[in-house]
Amino acid sequence: MMRILGLLWLLISALPLAAYLPPEIHTLLDKDHIAPSQVSIYITPVKKGAALAKHNVDTRRKPASVIKLTTTYSALREFGPRWRWPTRFYYSGNFAHGVISGDLIVKAYGDPTLSCKDIPSIVKRLKKIGVRRIEGGLLIDRSFFAVGDRIHSSFDEHPYSEYNAMPDALMFDDHLCRIIVDPHSGRPEAQKKVPDPGYRILNNLKVTDQACRGRYSWPNVRVHEENGVATVSLSGALSKRCAPRYVSLVLSHPYQAFNGALRQVLQAAGITLAGPMRLGRVSEGARELLTHTSRPLIEILAKTNKKSNNLYARHIFLLLGAKRYGAPATLEKGRRAVKAILGARGILGEETILDNGCGLSRKTRTTARALHRLLQDAYRSYGWTWLGALAIAGVDGTVARRYRHSPVRRHAWLKTGTLKDAKNIAGYVKGRSGTLYNVVILYNGPERWKGKLLQDQILEWIVKNK
Structure with missing residues (x-):
């Protein structure tokens, strides 16, 4: 009998922990009606200690903007925090x-x-x-x-939005054309902040004495292109009680x-x-x-991660390619560079598919394990210099509002990522005991609000109980 028990113990000990979830997280999955197959979860102390959760860590998923961590960490390793562009x-x-x-x-x-x-x-x-x-x-x-020579990526139905801006070696003003609309005259004036022949303005706005709210608080904006030149049409009624409005769109070459x-x-x-x-x-x-x-690289990396700035990430990705393999910078060189830099650290392998470095992609894939390895390596190598380049829960970046009134406020340093069918988060969370945890939670499914809810509940559980 003792021999059989011993053999059973050896077999159990040899089993992978890929399916291990604590009862608290099992309960959350059931309560939120989330299929376990839709999520990958990997939570461990950044220093030594047993995993709190390790589930589907080798399943390839769409990381969305969480993949920016691979771009920014590669740049930090390759150039150092004080390098300037x-x-x-x-x-x-x-x-x-x-x-x-x-x-x-x-x-x-x-x-x-x-x-x-x-x-x-x-x-x-x-x-x-x-x-x-x-x-x-x-x-x-x-x-x-x-x-x-593309101006915008046309990734979705909002091609002129800031997140769709394409890179250019001569970047300027975040690739945004800014139109100042001033309602403080008989007819609202609309003018370019900077002279730019790359687009036109068609101003059909009217002024009204109504309160500055609702449909009277912002102009109707439409863009159409003809012969490669964009025309911005402004219409509707704008309250003269409104402050000047700034319409910012990706319209022309920077x-x-x-x-x-x-x-x-x-x-x-x-x-x-x-x-x-x-x-x-x-x-x-x-x-x-x-x-x-430019300002020091670490400040650029912080803005890239905190604000989830796609354009900055694209530029950093291209820069890495040129640094490793020579100019001109190309996407393929960027992919090779990030794989080489992080591959040498044992972080990325065949499980990760890179595209443009920013996450605005339907091709990019990675695993919770790869992101977990990155977070461990980054903390051990750069400590609070690296954490400072992530969004602080309830304070800044993409998680300023999300955790403003949560116990997680000021207890987590995070990178978020969102697509239509993905809601992801990765970073560090400080528990009640003061232990800092490495946390990766990837949700790929049609109801991304469920992924967000699950992430918020798990982070709050760590802060309150661990």
């Missing part, structure tokens, strides 16, 4: 007595944060160097990325807005840019004037 300015011809006889040349390397706020400091530096007049035009070199913004500030500073803008490559013999750099 460059944008270089050159000139062709001669430069004497304040006059450049050739072009002002911009060599773009994909800084996704370049914006209107950076232009004054760039122009100030040009003026300090002594530039007063540029006889040529503005030459923009976007060749660092080889991603085609270099158009960059050109307009740069010319505005150059003119205001008394610097003449005589010629037009054109696209090309840095000419042989061009000399460098200055290099503009």
